[in-house]
Amino acid sequence: MTSVARTPPSRAGRLRLRHSLDVALRGADLLEQKLRILRIRHQLLREAEQTCAGRWHDQARQAETWLLRAVVLGGEQALATAAAGAGIADITVHETSTVGLRHPSGASCTVPDRAPASAAPGNTALVHAEAAYREAVRAAAEYAAAQAAARIVGAELLSTRQRVRALRRHWIPRLETALVRVGLALEQSEHEDAVRRRWAARQAAERGTTRG
Template sequence: MTNLRVPPGRAGRLWLRHRLATAERGAELLEQKSRALREHQARLAERARAAREEWEERAGEAREWLLREALAGGQRELRLAEPAEPVEVTFTWTTVMGVRYPADAAVTGTPMGPPSTAGSTAVVRTGRAFRAALEAGARHAAAVRAQRTVDAEIAATTQRIRSLRRHWIPRLTAALRHAELELEEQERAEGIRHRWAAAHQTRPSAERS
């Protein structure tokens, strides 16, 4: 926390009141954001769990088909089935409560070549299984990234709330209380001086009369 540079007098009191109100409002908004993100976090965690289960299932099926093709056609057919172009994964993004993360993933291309090149329908099924596994893996990667991004934002938001509630707001509150006490003392002293001055102004006229 930086040192407070409070203007003197009544301007300082107004300055502190404004800063305190801003800090309290900021903490309330951050707490609302944190609650909303935590609700969203639960949905993202469930989505990541389901995506992982699907990915593991599809990957297991792809391994089974790969083993079948290796036993049926050998390594030569598998080499012939290698794709000419690389497979690409594209992520679509979304923003929730100011947090940007991947919402979904799409796969373009095929992980294995066409049946005319491979010469076996088992290769086609193997390719389909691998594509399904790749798509499931991409969705799982997007879900995990989304969950981790929101987790990090929740942690950062919690830290900002803690900083406001435990440090900044108490400092502003204490400074405002101190400023108000000083102003009360000044006003009390001014009142005493005014009464003393008024008493000394009326006393000579009373003595002359």
């Protein structure tokens, strides 16, 4: 803002201020357009996050219920034997872009089948528990992606809102004030120059008449 306050009262200075003001106004308009898009997108992502969270909690509760039944029926040894044959899940996070901002659009989770050489689950409850935990892992991956997307877009929404506020409430008014100040000073300077020129012309005319 120091450079704006020190802008000299000249035509070039006024042009620079007008250009800066035009740029600031266009920038604010573009940021407000971005803000509207981000606001809508963030709302959708928050809703998706809540849906994914609910699904994950439901799947986790079902899995825990079957796990408790399995332990009651077969004991912890049966659980350890069944867990030895479980594979490691592979999770891929997919991305998309909203007004140039990259964020997750979802996640896919692949849970490998039980190793052929591993022991089969010792009871039916363990079979159901294994299937339920597979779904819980998939739901957890989707929830994590939805949560990250909402967080990233939410942070950009906040940053954009702050930038618009800074432009509309501070920078643009200061440029407008500086432009008015420079315009008035330039007008006064030009008026004084015109007065001096008229005075000089009268003086020259009077000297010419006296000599004649």
